[in-house]
Each structure stands twice: as structure tokens, then as C-alpha cells.
Amino acid sequence: MSEILGEILQVGFFAAILRIATPLILATIGEMFSERGGVLNLGIEGIMLLGSMTGFTAAYYSGSLWLGILAAMAVGALMALLMGLLTVTLGLSQHVSGIGTTLLCTGLAFFFYRLIFGQPSLPPNVEGFQVAPIPLLAEIPLIGPLLFNQFTLVYLALLLVPAAAFLLNHTSWGLSLRAVGENPRAADGAGVSVAKMRYQGLMLSGMLMGAAGAYLSMAQFNAFTFGVISGRGWVCIALVVFGQWSPWKCLAGALLFGFVDALQLRLQASGVIEIPYQFFLMLPFVLTIVAMALVSRSAIPPAALLVPFRKEER
Amino acid sequence: MPGERGPILAMRGMSKRFGSVQANADVDLVLRPGDILGLLGENGAGKTTLMNMLFGTYTPDSGEIEIDGRPVAISNSADALASGVGMVHQHFHLVPRLTVLENLMIGRPGSGGRLDRRGARGKLAQIADRFGLTLDPDTLVSALAIGEQQRLEIIKALFRDARILILDEPTAVLTPQEADALFDALRAMAGDGLGIIFISHKLYEVKAITNRAMIMRRGKVTATIDDIGAVSERQLGELMCGHEIRPPEKPASEPGEALLTLREISTEPGAAGEGVPLRAVSLEVRAGEVLGIAGVSGNGQLEVAEIIAGVRTSASGELTVAGQVVVYPNPRAIQDLRVGRIPEDRLGTGLISSLPMSDSMVLPRIHQAPFSRFGVIDRKRTREFVEHQVERFDIKCAATDVRTGTLSGGNLQKVLLARELAFDPLVVLAAQPTRGLDVGAAQFVHERFLEVRQAGGAILLISEDLEELFLLSDRIAVMYEGRIMDTLPIEEATVQKVGLLMAGAETAA
Numbered sequence: 001m002s003e004i005l006g007e008i009l010q011v012g013f014f015a016a017i018l019r020i021a022t023p024l025i026l027a028t029i030g031e032m033f034s035e036r037g038g039v040l041n042l043g044i045e046g047i048m049l050l051g052s053m054t055g056f057t058a059a060y061y062s063g064s065l066w067l068g069i070l071a072a073m074a075v076g077a078l079m080a081l082l083m084g085l086l087t088v089t090l091g092l093s094q095h096v097s098g099i100g101t102t103l104l105c106t107g108l109a110f111f112f113y114r115l116i117f118g119q120p121s122l123p124p125n126v127e128g129f130q131v132a133p134i135p136l137l138a139e140i141p142l143i144g145p146l147l148f149n150q151f152t153l154v155y156l157a158l159l160l161v162p163a164a165a166f167l168l169n170h171t172s173w174g175l176s177l178r179a180v181g182e183n184p185r186a187a188d189g190a191g192v193s194v195a196k197m198r199y200q201g202l203m204l205s206g207m208l209m210g211a212a213g214a215y216l217s218m219a220q221f222n223a224f225t226f227g228v229i230s231g232r233g234w235v236c237i238a239l240v241v242f243g244q245w246s247p248w249k250c251l252a253g254a255l256l257f258g259f260v261d262a263l264q265l266r267l268q269a270s271g272v273i274e275i276p277y278q279f280f281l282m283l284p285f286v287l288t289i290v291a292m293a294l295v296s297r298s299a300i301p302p303a304a305l306l307v308p309f310r311k312e313e314r
Numbered sequence: 315m316p317g318e319r320g321p322i323l324a325m326r327g328m329s330k331r332f333g334s335v336q337a338n339a340d341v342d343l344v345l346r347p348g349d350i351l352g353l354l355g356e357n358g359a360g361k362t363t364l365m366n367m368l369f370g371t372y373t374p375d376s377g378e379i380e381i382d383g384r385p386v387a388i389s390n391s392a393d394a395l396a397s398g399v400g401m402v403h404q405h406f407h408l409v410p411r412l413t414v415l416e417n418l419m420i421g422r423p424g425s426g427g428r429l430d431r432r433g434a435r436g437k438l439a440q441i442a443d444r445f446g447l448t449l450d451p452d453t454l455v456s457a458l459a460i461g462e463q464q465r466l467e468i469i470k471a472l473f474r475d476a477r478i479l480i481l482d483e484p485t486a487v488l489t490p491q492e493a494d495a496l497f498d499a500l501r502a503m504a505g506d507g508l509g510i511i512f513i514s515h516k517l518y519e520v521k522a523i524t525n526r527a528m529i530m531r532r533g534k535v536t537a538t539i540d541d542i543g544a545v546s547e548r549q550l551g552e553l554m555c556g557h558e559i560r561p562p563e564k565p566a567s568e569p570g571e572a573l574l575t576l577r578e579i580s581t582e583p584g585a586a587g588e589g590v591p592l593r594a595v596s597l598e599v600r601a602g603e604v605l606g607i608a609g610v611s612g613n614g615q616l617e618v619a620e621i622i623a624g625v626r627t628s629a630s631g632e633l634t635v636a637g638q639v640v641v642y643p644n645p646r647a648i649q650d651l652r653v654g655r656i657p658e659d660r661l662g663t664g665l666i667s668s669l670p671m672s673d674s675m676v677l678p679r680i681h682q683a684p685f686s687r688f689g690v691i692d693r694k695r696t697r698e699f700v701e702h703q704v705e706r707f708d709i710k711c712a713a714t715d716v717r718t719g720t721l722s723g724g725n726l727q728k729v730l731l732a733r734e735l736a737f738d739p740l741v742v743l744a745a746q747p748t749r750g751l752d753v754g755a756a757q758f759v760h761e762r763f764l765e766v767r768q769a770g771g772a773i774l775l776i777s778e779d780l781e782e783l784f785l786l787s788d789r790i791a792v793m794y795e796g797r798i799m800d801t802l803p804i805e806e807a808t809v810q811k812v813g814l815l816m817a818g819a820e821t822a823a
Contacts, residue, residue: 189369190395
């Protein structure tokens with residue numbers, strides 16, 4: 001057992017945690033923004049899938065990975081706009097709208113992929129992102145290879161966390177978003193447009209979700225498959241609760257998931273424990289539920305989450 | 315002096331319609347600097363609608379607004395704030411999980427997008443200096459007392475440089491002493507040249523604080539009074555409801571045996587932000603007696619009502635109805651002991667909005683005679699009962715099977731009263747029985763309670779309306795933070811004493 005542990009607990013293992021956690025960080029922070037404004041974006045799973053497909057296709061034909069990321073973010077924003085139309089403008093149930101959006105996005109992703117690529121026996125792939133070591137910093141022992149020898153998107157995801165915390169807590173935009181998510185009537189009374197803030201929160205979430213999906217097909221797997229997201233979006237919904245709607249705690253949640261996922265991959269590969277591999281695949285999800293049950297009892301969601309806001313109501 | 319300068323605000327020909335209801339019809343209003351204008355009217359008279367148009371919450375169908383002699387277009391609250399109009403709503407518009415300072419900064423452009431906390435602190439200190447309104451900037455709003463939250467609402471308006479301040483029933487949530495402090499602040503603001511509109515239906519307050527008044531009824535201005543000193547409270551009241559008002563007579567009554575007794579009732583603390591736990595509450599209501607419970611909202615009155623109604627369980631203590639200890643209190647057991655319940659939340663706890671009115675009226679007893687036999691509903695008997703009650707209580711409804719939720723507040727309360735008083739209750743538990751009712755409907759409710767009292771029933775009246783408590787009660791118990799501070803016979807009770815107890819003073823000196 002100890003040699004397995006020795007084999008596992010290497011720098012490469014910890015670097016893998018970050019790589020695995022990156023899409024979760026992106027999408028969780030995105031979902032957090034949407035929810036802080038009072039809208040549960042259950043379109044997340046579908047938006048990630050559609051972003052993954054769009055990003056991959058754009059990169060495949062343009063040859064530019066970054067163009068792929070931008071395309072994924074654009075389509076994510078577009079789908080978030082649809083969510084906004086349903087939940088903010090029309091005030092429909094956020095649960096139903098979100099599940100509908102996920103189903104729609106899933107259908108669109110499969111449809112366009114098939115339309116563009118047909119049914120190839122081997123999925124087409126792209127030359128994915130390469131690690132971009134940061135000069136000098138990457139040379140630092142231990143920390144260097146772990147933190148500074150990663151994909152550019154990993155750096156961006158890590159930078160996103162303090163940026164999100166700053167945006168939420170130290171800007172007037174962030175205060176308006178929080179106010180809208182806690183008490184839209186108060187925000188409205190203070191001259192803040194509730195609809196505008198909610199749309200903006202949603203669009204930001206859609207862009208980050210799209211980017212998260214694209215990361216999977218362009219950095220992690222370098223190809224688009226129908227199972228590329230496989231529930232990661234739903235995990236992010238849980239991670240937002242686990243993270244108590246705070247960027248740093250959301251990061252912690254994403255890293256925890258990344259840790260267990262990386263661990264199960266190593267365990268699977270080591271072949272020490274002989275049980276069907278699906279068991280290992282299940283582990284990070286089980287852990288998410290357990291962690292949530294332990295931590296989230298005290299979590300208080302934004303007070304106006306799920307509540308549509310209508311102005312002239314008597 | 316008011317009157318020497320031109321008006322700070324002029325509203326002309328304001329009209330607004332909601333569906334078939336003409337909420338405002340051709341309303342004019344003039345406010346001068348230094349004015350405290352009382353806006354009086356019963357519920358549904360259109361006061362709040364008028365103010366919501368001024369504040370941009372509702373868009374008027376027609377009419378124009380001038381501020382400082384210049385026409386302004388106000389289509390949302392941002393416009394109103396920019397024009398110098400601030401509003402303190404009846405239900406506060408605050409974000410509990412943000413600090414005082416953050417609440418003030420919502421909707422304010424920061425410097426370059428960054429929140430300007432230092433600037434906000436400075437401005438808060440200025441307001442404190444000028445008007446004597448102080449609050450700690452870093453306290454979470456959820457930790458503020460109700461009176462402090464209201465102060466924050468006023469500061470919020472001043473923070474936005476409001477020169478016209480609207481207060482919608484501001485004293486409803488205050489103790490008498492807190493109301494006095496509010497009045498001092500309002501006078502300071504008026505002295506500073508602000509124009510204040512004070513919405514209320516408490517006549518003595520309007521007399522005390524305003525210098526002019528405007529009275530509305532059914533969406534129209536029915537009177538303007540330019541010197542409040544020249545009219546009496548009674549005249550104001552008659553102008554407001556359009557007919558003479560005579561308070562109900564309360565005949566002498568000799569209280570009998572105790573019909574409802576709470577002995578040392580305590581409850582577990584609920585989830586965060588959910589009321590207060592009761593701490594050894596003991597009460598006794600005797601036959602032929604009205605026991606009033608006073609207190610600022612959220613000091614355990616709701617919990618007491620829920621214990622007696624059997625919808626909340628106590629951790630310890632004993633509930634006795636007519637000498638019988640209620641071992642497992644539940645709503646049906648309580649009903650079977652002949653306790654009538656008028657809950658605070660008429661359309662949530664009391665009645666079911668989507669059911670026909672006739673069903674609402676019989677629902678709690680639908681399982682027993684005369685409404686059903688062997689589990690089958692006797693439609694004929696039920697209809698007869700409902701029709702009889704509709705007549706007896708003068709319930710205004712198009713048909714007995716209209717959706718309960720479509721009835722007005724006064725009629726809803728009559729449905730509840732009819733239902734709970736029909737089977738000669740020994741005890742009546744009434745929580746905020748006249749909240750939101752107009753003067754006529756409130757008087758009707760009061761008369762019914764006094765009838766029950768005359769018939770030897772015991773009434774527990776929980777109210778935040780001190781006038782009502784003093785009118786009906788034989789004794790007044792005051793609650794503060796889940797405890798009964800004291801119980802005073804009505805002869806010894808004064809507004810000052812009760813107010814001090816409501817604020818938590820140990821003895822009413």
C-alpha cells in the first residue's frame with residue numbers, strides 16, 4: 001500500500017488535481033455569479049456541453065484554440081441570454097427553465113456535431129493546449145512544476161478566483177448583484193435595475209461555463225465526445241452550495257473534487273484494487289455528496305434565489 | 315416659514331388604474347419646503363399608489379410632476395432618487411445580509427467601479443451630525459432592531475440627498491418612545507427645508523407631527539387642511555371614512571373563572587432569524603375578559619398564538635383550556651375544546667386562497683355534523699350555514715362560491731370571524747384582527763369581540779395597534795424578547811408605561 005501512496009503522492013499528481021479542477025473552477029465561479037444575482041442556472045450541464053462542442057469545432061476549423069475558447073464563451077452567453085429571457089423577463093420557474101436549457105443545449109450539441117462531422121469511427125481531434133511554463137517561476141522546486149508549469153487556462157482559472165472575490169465585494173457592480181440576489185425590491189428602490197443585473201450575472205455564468213466545456217475538449221481530452229461533461233455541470237451546482245456562494249470556498253470545493261478524481265484515476269491505473277472501474281469513476285461524485293452533507297448544513301443561499309421579480313405588483 | 319417659498323413639489327392630475335380599480339383619479343398634491351404633510355386615508359384609498367407614482371414604482375396613466383417648479387419625468391426609482399425624492403416604505407427595503415454601509419452604497423456609482431467605503435462613511439457621519447440619526451456603519455442589517463432599520467431607511471434617503479421624503483406608516487413598527495424620537499428627527503429635517511409626506515391612518519399622530527393634511531378616499535382627494543391645528547382628531551376621522559365614527563361601548567364586565575391558562579410555557583429556539591423562543595410565558599384569560607398582548611412585532615406574540623392554536627409545540631409548560639390540560643395540543647383538539655382562532659396571516663394560516671369562500675368557511679369542521687355525515691358532505695346543510703353567515707356578518711361577495719382569495723381584507727376577516735364564532739367559542743384567540751382593515755370593518759370586528767366578552771367568553775387579543783388594545787382590553791400583558799414583562803389592569807395602563815415595557819424596561823415606572 002505504501003508504495004502505491006508513494007507513487008501517487010508526486011508532484012505530477014498534484015499538478016493533475018489542478019488540471020482536473022480547472023473546468024470546475026470556471027463553471028462553479030460562473031454558477032456562483034448567476035446565483036448571487038438570484039438565478040439558479042441549471043442550464044450549466046448543457047451549456048458546458050454545447051461550449052465544449054462549439055469550442056472544439058471552431059478550433060478544428062480555424063486552427064486557433066483561443067478562437068475556440070471565445071466561440072464557446074459566446075455560445076455560452078447566448079444560451080444564458082435564453083435562460084434570462086425565461087427566468088428574468090418571463091419569470092418562469094428557474095428549475096424547469098434550466099433543465100429545459102440543458103436538454104436544448106445537449107440536443108443542439110449532438111445535432112451540430114453530427115451535421116458537421118458525421119459519424120466518424122474515430123473522433124476527430126485537435127492539437128490541444130500545451131503547457132506554458134512561466135519562465136523562472138517554473139524552476140522553483142515543487143511549487144514550480146505544480147503551479148507554474150500548467151496550461152494558460154489553469155492560470156486564468158486560478159486568477160479568476162481573487163478577481164471574482166474582488167468583483168463581488170469591492171465594486172459597485174458586485175454590491176448591486178448581491179443586493180439583487182438578496183432583496184431585489186431593495187435594490188430596485190435604490191435605483192438598480194434588477195433585470196439588468198440578473199442578465200449580466202447569467203451571461204457571465206454562461207461565458208465561464210462555455211469556457212469550462214471548451215477546456216475539456218481542447219486541453220483535457222483534445223476531442224469532443226458525447227460524454228465529455230458527464231455530470232461535471234451538476235457537480236458545480238453542488239460545489240456552489242459547498243462553497244457557500246463564496247469564490248474562495250468554491251475553489252476549495254473544486255480542488256477537493258479534483259483531488260478525488262485524480263486519486264481515482266491513479267487507483268484505476270495502478271490496478272491494485274480489482275473492482276470494475278466504474279466504481280472509481282463514481283468516487284468523486286459520492287464524495288461531493290458527502291462533503292456537501294457535512295459542510296452545507298450551515299450554508300445560507302441568497303435570499304432571493306429562485307424568486308422572480310415583478311415590479312408593479314399589488 | 316413654510317409658504318414663503320415656492321413649492322418643492324407639485325403633482326397635478328395624477329391618475330392610475332389597476333384592472334377595474336381606479337386607484338387614483340385626478341389627484342393634486344402640493345408640498346412646500348419645511349412642510350410635514352399628513353396623507354390620510356383608509357386602506358385602499360390610494361395613498362400608497364400616489365406615493366409609488368412619485369417614487370417611480372408605478373407609472374401614472376396620466377398627470378404631471380414638478381419638482382422645484384420644473385417638470386420631471388419619473389419612470390423608475392433611480393429617476394426619483396436623482397430628482398431628490400426618497401421613500402421609506404412600510405416594509406423595509408433593506409438587505410439583511412449586508413452591512414449598514416453596504417446598504418447605503420447599493421446603486422451608487424463607486425469611484426471607477428470600486429466601492430467608495432471611506433466617502434460613504436464620511437457622508438454617514440455628516441448625516442448623523444445634521445439630524446441626530448446615528449448607526450454603526452459596520453453592523454449587519456440583520457442585527458438591527460426594527461426601529462434602527464427604519465432609521466437606516468431614512469438615512470438611506472438622506473444619503474441620496476433627498477429633499478422630499480415620503481414615509482409610509484412609519485410608526486406602525488415603533489414603540490411610542492421610538493415614535494417620539496422619529497418625530498424629533500422629522501422636525502429637524504423639516505427645519506432644514508426638506509419637504510416630508512407622512513402617510514398614516516393614526517389620527518393622533520397626524521395631529522402631533524404634521525402642519526398640513528390631505529385626505530383621500532376611493533382614489534380621490536376629499537379634503538385638504540392647511541392648518542392642522544384648526545381641526546380635531548374626530549373631524550379628521552370623519553373626513554377620512556366619510557361618516558361619523560362612534561367607538562363601540564365597552565360595558566362593565568365581572569370576570570369569571572380562568573378559561574385559558576398558559577403556565578411557564580417555553581419553546582426551543584427556532585432556526586436563525588425565525589422569531590424568538592418563549593421563556594416561561596404564563597398567562598390567564600378569564601371568562602368575560604379581554605386580555606391584550608402588546609409588543610413590538612417579533613417578540614414572541616406569534617409564538618404564543620401558535621402554541622395556543624396547536625400548531626407549535628412547547629418544550630415545557632402547560633396549556634389549559636376551561637380547566638382541562640391539553641396534553642397533545644393540535645389544531646383539531648384545540649378546536650374541539652371550543653377555542654376560536656383568528657390567525658394573523660388570514661390568507662396563509664386562516665383561509666385557503668384558491669378554495670371557494672363557502673368551503674373556506676366550513677373547512678375546519680367539515681368532518682363533523684352538521685356539515686357531513688358518515689364522511690359524506692351534506693351540501694345542503696353546508697350551503698344553508700354559509701348563506702346564514704354571509705347574511706349575519708354582511709359579507710360582501712358576488713356568490714358564496716367565489717374564490718376566497720378574491721375577497722377584500724375586511725371580508726376575509728368576516729369569513730374567519732363567522733367561522734370561528736359560529737359555534738359559541740369559550741375562548742377566542744385573535745392575532746392582529748384589524749390589521750389592514752378600514753375603520754368600519756375594524757369597528758365591526760371590535761363589536762363582535764365585545765359580544766363574545768358579554769356572553770362570558772375569554773378573548774386573547776394580540777395586537778400591535780395600541781389604540782385597539784386600550785379600547786378593548788381589560789388587562790394588557792406586554793411581551794419583550796419572548797417574555798411577559800408585566801400584566802397591567804387597564805385602569806393602570808398608560809401608553810407611556812406600555813411603551814417602556816415594549817422596549818424591554820424591567821418595570822413600568
